[in-house]
Amino acid sequence: MSISAIIVDPEDDFERSFMLPVATESFFQKYWVPAVEELKLEWAELFQDGTDVRREDIPAILDEVTRLKEWARSKMDGDDREHMLRRLELLEEELPKAYRRDDAVVYIG
Numbered sequence: 362m363s364i365s366a367i368i369v370d371p372e373d374d375f376e377r378s379f380m381l382p383v384a385t386e387s388f389f390q391k392y393w394v395p396a397v398e399e400l401k402l403e404w405a406e407l408f409q410d411g412t413d414v415r416r417e418d419i420p421a422i423l424d425e426v427t428r429l430k431e432w433a434r435s436k437m438d439g440d441d442r443e444h445m446l447r448r449l450e451l452l453e454e455e456l457p458k459a460y461r462r463d464d465a466v467v468y469i470g
Contacts, residue, residue, distance in 0.1 A: 362386040364408050366452070368459055369466040376465070381455050383408060383448060383469065392445055396432045405429065411470020416460040426453050 366381040433445045
């Protein structure tokens, strides 16, 4: 199992092909869960079971991504840290692009 972001009810080729990998289940358990608990993150906690994200939720999610990046830099090292930072940067850069239309919904889970 893995956690990724996809557009719900895609309307065009861009939306149908939109997919951002977040983490494998084991990586999420090993690193994300402790970070979420330590930082008391609300959105990232929902990713494991899955949640719908709307355009207005993006600022809060990006704030949590920034906090997760800081956590990863201070608590992780080596390949795992670089992997987590790459995935967080991908979310940061690409997730806002999913909202080409106002009513788009992205499922992260």
